[in-house]
Amino acid sequence: MKIAIQAIGLIHTDHKAKEEAPIQGTFHPDAMGTVEIFPEYAEGLLDIELFSHLYLLYRFDRAEPGALVRRPFLDDTPRGIFATRHPCRPNGIGITVVRLMERSGNVLKVSGIDVLDGTPLLDIKPYVPRFDCHPEASEGWFAGKERREKPSGRE
Amino acid sequence: MKIAIQAIGLIHTDHKAKEEAPIQGTFHPDAMGTVEIFPEYAEGLLDIELFSHLYLLYRFDRAEPGALVRRPFLDDTPRGIFATRHPCRPNGIGITVVRLMERSGNVLKVSGIDVLDGTPLLDIKPYVPRFDCHPEASEGWFAGKERREKPSGRE
Numbered sequence: 001m002k003i004a005i006q007a008i009g010l011i012h013t014d015h016k017a018k019e020e021a022p023i024q025g026t027f028h029p030d031a032m033g034t035v036e037i038f039p040e041y042a043e044g045l046l047d048i049e050l051f052s053h054l055y056l057l058y059r060f061d062r063a064e065p066g067a068l069v070r071r072p073f074l075d076d077t078p079r080g081i082f083a084t085r086h087p088c089r090p091n092g093i094g095i096t097v098v099r100l101m102e103r104s105g106n107v108l109k110v111s112g113i114d115v116l117d118g119t120p121l122l123d124i125k126p127y128v129p130r131f132d133c134h135p136e137a138s139e140g141w142f143a144g145k146e147r148r149e150k151p152s153g154r155e
Numbered sequence: 156m157k158i159a160i161q162a163i164g165l166i167h168t169d170h171k172a173k174e175e176a177p178i179q180g181t182f183h184p185d186a187m188g189t190v191e192i193f194p195e196y197a198e199g200l201l202d203i204e205l206f207s208h209l210y211l212l213y214r215f216d217r218a219e220p221g222a223l224v225r226r227p228f229l230d231d232t233p234r235g236i237f238a239t240r241h242p243c244r245p246n247g248i249g250i251t252v253v254r255l256m257e258r259s260g261n262v263l264k265v266s267g268i269d270v271l272d273g274t275p276l277l278d279i280k281p282y283v284p285r286f287d288c289h290p291e292a293s294e295g296w297f298a299g300k301e302r303r304e305k306p307s308g309r310e
Contacts, residue, residue, distance in 0.1 A: 002160070003160045003161060003162075003214060004157045004159060005157070005160060005246045005248070006157050006246070007158075008246065037237075041245060043223040043224055044235045044237045044244075046238060047234045047235055047238040047296060050238065050293070050295035050296055051238065051292070051295040052291070052292050053289050053292035055250065057250070079202045080198065080202055080203060082200055082278070083200070083201060083202040083203045083205065084280075085280055089199075090163050090196060090278065091160045091163065091277050093248065093277060095250060097286070097287060120158075123248055126239070126297070127289060127292050128294060128295070129291075130294065130297065132252060132287065132288075132289075132292075133289060133292070134252060134282060134284060134287075134288060135284055135290065136207070136284075137207050137208035137284045137288070138207040140206040141202060
């Protein structure tokens, strides 16, 4: 079963190349970006400004699915792709939580964004702490991992 | 730009019909389900059991994109689709956070799951509280909304 999806907008950031994109927005809360929703979908933004945080779903358009076990950016031990947030994954869909700063028509100004400039947007969902915040969750292998540069040569 | 994606597995739950599926897993923490990953992707599960909580990305396969403004299940005021978690949305991709109880090979036993039986799985990502837990986020129009039955006749 093949499913056809298409971009509903574009994400604009200062991260022009893979090498310079933050590994996670959490480590870069001040990274600003804009989310442009194509005019034909703009009506769906009604009341979006009631929310302080949003999920963005997007296409990893500069990554190809690859090995199912690989070393993530924040770790040097190979992990299963589903135990990582790595972009080179089956279906190539990314999710990130951003802070909504301002809405101007069909453009959202957001902060804490870790995606590449020009990334195709697939969906926006409100982040609702009662559904989405689980402070008791384990950190898994991310425990103790801190912001670092992407290891050189690691795709 | 059309993007082709495909299922990497299937989600099995006791929720056989739309009318009886929980509105949000948070309201039904004991709802159990299994996530079957197709054998060709099973290698990507390495170390998944290090995580207590997972994101499941899935296809709303029994919902069609529809009006961009509509009344959500938990509210009677029409909202923009991107200010809701409603299944009838462009691209029809759902996300939910579940608790991982147990792994047996390519099958994950999970709890707190709100999706329909037979739902196509698109991706699994580890839930990492440092990236994904934002207790300061506003509740938006969800504030004060409690578990309720789906309003009759509301698609």
